[in-house]
Amino acid sequence: MEDRAILERLETIAGPRNVTMHADDLAPWLSDWRGRITGRAIALVSPETAEQVQAIVRLAGETGLAIVPQGGNTGMVAGGIPRPDDRAILLSLRKMNMIRSIDPDDNSITVEAGAVLSVVHQAAEEHGRRFPLSLGSKDSATIGGLIATNAGGTQVLRFGSMRALTLGIEAVLPDGSLFEGLSTLRKDNRGYDIRQLLAGSEGTLGVITAASLELVPAAPHRVVAWLGLGSARGALAMLRRLEGVLGDAVESFELVPDTALALVLEHIPDTRAPLAGGHPWHALVELRTANDPEEMRKYCEDVLAKALDDGLIADAVLAESEGQAAAFWKLREVISEAERADGMAAKHDVSVPVSAMPEFIETAREAVEARFAGARVIAFGHLGDGNVHFNVRAPAGSDDRAWFAQTGDAVSRFVHDMTRDAGGSLSAEHGIGQLKLAEFGRLADPVRLATMRAIKQALDPLGIMNPGKLVPLANPPKNP
Amino acid sequence: MEDRAILERLETIAGPRNVTMHADDLAPWLSDWRGRITGRAIALVSPETAEQVQAIVRLAGETGLAIVPQGGNTGMVAGGIPRPDDRAILLSLRKMNMIRSIDPDDNSITVEAGAVLSVVHQAAEEHGRRFPLSLGSKDSATIGGLIATNAGGTQVLRFGSMRALTLGIEAVLPDGSLFEGLSTLRKDNRGYDIRQLLAGSEGTLGVITAASLELVPAAPHRVVAWLGLGSARGALAMLRRLEGVLGDAVESFELVPDTALALVLEHIPDTRAPLAGGHPWHALVELRTANDPEEMRKYCEDVLAKALDDGLIADAVLAESEGQAAAFWKLREVISEAERADGMAAKHDVSVPVSAMPEFIETAREAVEARFAGARVIAFGHLGDGNVHFNVRAPAGSDDRAWFAQTGDAVSRFVHDMTRDAGGSLSAEHGIGQLKLAEFGRLADPVRLATMRAIKQALDPLGIMNPGKLVPLANPPKNP
Structure with a gap:
């Protein structure tokens, strides 16, 4: 089908105002935000309903076009960017951004895929709850993208990654059928966990259109500490001690080498070291509670005093105010910026x-x-x-x-x-996308790859869903 | 292949002492523990290594035999029992019961599939940690079976079901390949989550041979309360209040109608009601901490006093000793026994x-x-x-x-x-197995079923893995 005819079909499906082929409209969404990868698409479509998504996916199946779903375009591996040689529909979920329902008694919220993370944070707070996952791009990252990439952040220690917080998923599958898996059930043993298969699948098995998410009780009070340490090993022992006493109150434990802190102090204005002396390692710790923070602070001080006595840490300071707590966190958050400046x-x-x-x-x-x-x-x-x-x-x-x-x-x-x-993963929280595909293919266990390919082939036999992402080809093309 | 020839092949693979065809040896494992379903098998094989499991699965593939994996045979839906008309190998994992490693610094333990739950509890405790999932059959239920059925229990409120506690899985897939997914990584975004696909798959996609599990810090102190309530609705409000103040310390919240308590008091010796007056509803609450339990008790008392003032609950009592706490829990745990007696x-x-x-x-x-x-x-x-x-x-x-x-x-x-x-599930924690298969097929969303069948067909094209469980056939046989 010619591009013009496809455009007409898309306009019939989603309405003319939700379809564009203009290069200027497309350009901002055809490169990843770091500007490393640029792709090509026939059209940008921004459906407003799951039914429209279904019709678009069916059209792609008929015509052999690729579907590339995109949320906030904040990914790190160009998973939401078409390849230059694809005949692709860039499918933006950003107009599907409603909060469908929130139920504080159920500790759950149900939102459309294009809802922005900070909007979900806000909605939860208004109901005395928290959505306990956050990251730097929270003002543009969308829930659909966060689920599709199983995003992480600084609270994974306590609450897990996005998949752990996803109770239910509604998605359009590659054959255009609608998987109606929205649910807030905490226990449900009806067969294979398709929700967890879609989470982290980077749009290669379907288009997530909505999700039900877990909320947790608000914990408005925090204690933030900055520690100076002689070794990274000591930091781990310190973390386990804190957990032993304060349990789940320990929500973040960030490790910062002195070289990183030095870069920050050199390049970022209005920053200062929390501790007077120099230390090879630093740790930023955050504890949270709904209760009396003074009590938690007291426990924390006791643990730290004992760790100082034992020589486990070299120095420590607790933030005396929210302003100081924010200043400690800033030191951690601007490391990448300081690196870029360097x-x-x-x-x-x-x-x-x-x-x-x-x-x-x-x-x-x-x-x-x-x-x-x-x-x-x-x-x-x-x-x-x-x-x-x-x-x-x-x-x-x-x-x-x-x-x-x-x-x-x-x-x-x-x-x-x-x-x-070391028994590790080449992708902790950013995913595979395009940028890590070759390395994933090079290093992955063949049984894992074969299983992934079998699932992909079974659910997307036409190969229309976000091709060239996440799943390495069985026979990668040789150099000609 | 004739039964005799199969026996010889199995003996060559697993050693003669690990293979039996004797009816007396087989009988205890061919009926579910409630005695509702009895099946048939050619042989009972108890391999000692994953390599032996691989060879047995390959043999089944060659010969068209069914493989029925079995752990402690404590399931509620006959998922581990062959069907009467199967030519099946009953594959017991009970001899693969080693604890391969435990790493308290990593908060993880790696065990073989046949390890019994209470043994894992014990190992964790010896290292100052907890494995926070428990249920009535803990002295015979195995880790492999618990993962394959995504078992629940009384701590799901706080820690989630088995899948939430499973960090990594080693499994023999239907083609005999070994999926080497043992890992304790907390963040790993390398493609589809095959671990979560195997969890809850009831042996229909492979045989779990080992797993890495999450441990949590020990929390040796508990406060156990028994509440009297006028309505079930009030119990939910009470739970949210407790969580608001005590957060993650709330590990269990069990709802008991007065009719159930009455049955217990009538049929079970040495039981007495915790509260003097009668109430239509009761709740059993458990809070846990690693810290000073007196402080938690004090918070709990404050919340309960306020709830009494507000008329949210009618009465409440905190257990004064471990003995009394155990007595409260016994009232909950013997409900099924009291029902049976009635x-x-x-x-x-x-x-x-x-x-x-x-x-x-x-x-x-x-x-x-x-x-x-x-x-x-x-x-x-x-x-x-x-x-x-x-x-x-x-x-x-x-x-x-x-x-x-x-x-x-x-x-x-x-x-x-x-x-x-009501938007619910016909299987919360017991699974589908044989006993709920027809009802699942009757009620399930067709898109969910089609997706499950596609995955099953892709990974087990010969249909040898635990046939007739969990996945309803596309075209169920009509009555002749």
Whole structure:
């Protein structure tokens, strides 16, 4: 079918105002937000109902077009960007953004896929509840995209990733049928968990159109601490001690190397080190409660005092105000910005078992710096869930761009190989998308790949759903 | 292949001591523990390694035999029992029961599928941790079976079902390949979540041979309360108040109607009512902490006092000792036993949204008692997760057996229809197995069924893995 005829069909389905082929309208959504990948699409369609999504998917099936679902376009692996050689419909879910219902007694909320994360936060708060997942892009990331990529963030230690908070999913499957899996049931043993199959499937098995999410009680009070440590290993022992006493109040435990803090202090205005002395490692801890925060603070102080006595930590300070707590968090949140200000970095979002993380950070850093002369590693992340942001910068004084063009891929393969050897994952929370597809294909267990391909083939035999993402081809094309 | 030849192949694979065809050896494992279903098998094989399981599955593929995996044979829906007309190998995982590793720093344990739940509890405790899922059959239920059926229990409110606690799975897939998914990673976004597909698949997609499980910090102190309430609706409000103040300390909230308590007091020796007066509803609450239990007790007392003042509850008592706490729990745990002593009951393990549960219990009871003259309903369960054990007894003084033979199926269809209408599930925690297969097929959304069948066909094209369980056939055989 010709592009013009497809446009007419799409306009009939979704209404003329929800379809465009204009290059200017399409451009902002055809490149990922970091500007690394640019694709091509015949049209951008923004349906308003699940029925419209069904009709669009059926049209794609008839005509052999690819469907590329897109939420807030905040992904890190270009999973929502069509490939340059696709004949694709870019399917934006952003107009499907209603909050369908919220039930505080049920601790649940049901929203359309295009609802923005911060809007969901706000709705939960208005009902005395929390939606306990947050991340930097919360003002544009959509619920559908967050589920499709099983997004993480800083509270995974306590509440799990997006899949753990997803109670039910409504989705259009590749044959155009509607999977009506919206539900807030906490217990439901009716067969295969299709919800968990769709979560993290990056749009390759269907288009998520709505979801039911778990809410938790509000916990308005927090205690935020900044710790100075001699080693990453000590940080893990500290985390376990805090959990032993304060249990689930421990919601975040972020590990920051002194090199990262130094970059922040150098490049970001209005930042200062929370502790007077220098320490090789720092940890940012957040505790939350619905109760008297003074009591929690007291417990925390006791644990920290004992850890100081025992030499487990070198120093610690509790934020004295919300302003100071926010200032501590800012130091963690601007690390990437400080890195960017300092130069390019090859970034790796890897995970290893929590108990292996302290050693991994040290040995992997040493190994990279030994293998690639002059390379500078900054590794930080969520200690509680083993997620390491492992960033490698070019040698000081070198031509960044030239160094990465020559060495970048080798660095990434080296980091991923070490991660695999440590029993880890080359994608902790960002997914596979386009950018990690080759590396995933290179390193994945063949049985896992064969199983994924069998599922993909069974549910999407025409291969129309977000092709070229997540699932490596069985026989990748050889160089001609 | 003849039975004798199959036996020889099995003996070569697993060793003669791990294979038997003797009727006496087989009998205990060919009926479910409630004695409702009896099947047939050519042989009982008890492999000791995953490699042996692989060879057995390959043999089944060659010869067209069915593989029926079995753990502790404690299931409620005969999912681990072959059908009478199957040519089946009964594959017991009970000899694969090693604890492979435990890592308290990682809050994880890795065990073979045949490890018994209470052994895992014990191992975790020895390392200062908890495995926070428990149920009545904990001394014989195995980890593999618990994962394959996504088992629940009384702590789901706080920690989720088995799938939420399963970090990684090793399984033999229907083609005999080994899915090496053992992992304790908390974040891993490498493609479809095959682990969650296997969890709850009741052996129809593969044989789970080992698993990595999440542990949580020990919380040795508990406060147990018994509440008297005027309505089930009040119980839900009470639960949300407790959570608002005590957050995750609330680990169990069990709802008990006075009719159930009365049966217990009548039939079970050494039981007494915790409260002096009569109340239509009771709730059993358990709070846990690693900290000073006196403080938690104080908070709990404050919340309860206020709820008394507000008329939300009618009475309350906190257990004064571990002995009294155990006595309170016993009242809940022996309800089924008391029912059995009183006569037969048609049992339904259903779930509805938590906020709909109080109303559902009342209206469904009234509807059943109106529709089936004289029938007596006892509905109790886990309020925090919407799980209702909805049991219907024959009219007082009637011939139980005759009444159920005539009316039982109609009662169950009626209860399941009401559950569906309330947005609920006909299987909250027991699964589908053989016993609920027809009802599941009758009530399930066709898109869900079609998706399940496509996945089953893709991964088990020969249909050898636990046939006749969980997945309703596309075209059920008509009556001849």
